[in-house]
Amino acid sequence: MICKQHRDQFNDSCDDCKNEYLLLKGFVKSNNSICSIDNNSKKEKELNKNEEFSEERAKGLYQKLFLYYVKKTENESEANKRAKNIIKLQCAKHNVQPWTWLN
Numbered sequence: 001m002i003c004k005q006h007r008d009q010f011n012d013s014c015d016d017c018k019n020e021y022l023l024l025k026g027f028v029k030s031n032n033s034i035c036s037i038d039n040n041s042k043k044e045k046e047l048n049k050n051e052e053f054s055e056e057r058a059k060g061l062y063q064k065l066f067l068y069y070v071k072k073t074e075n076e077s078e079a080n081k082r083a084k085n086i087i088k089l090q091c092a093k094h095n096v097q098p099w100t101w102l103n
């Protein structure tokens, strides 16, 4: 259920990417992460404004994403890359400068 073509970021017009995105969204929610992957709803947008995307939170999310992708891809470097990309996207959404461990 993960896209083989777009490894660096989700592509809006790709079904595989959409499926992966939805899976990920459900996964993050079910793990009680306070970090919202999807900012489409007004409520979530308002929520995000008031929430700080702290490094501590980013690391927690990274660990979950990494484990998630390791299970999906059975490839640690791939999982590492994908998880970091998600965190970077979150940094951009929250106007947070990405941390050095994301490089």
Ligand SMILES: [Zn+2]
Binding pocket: 003, 004, 005, 006, 010, 011, 014, 015, 016, 017, 018
């Ligand atoms: Zn794709």
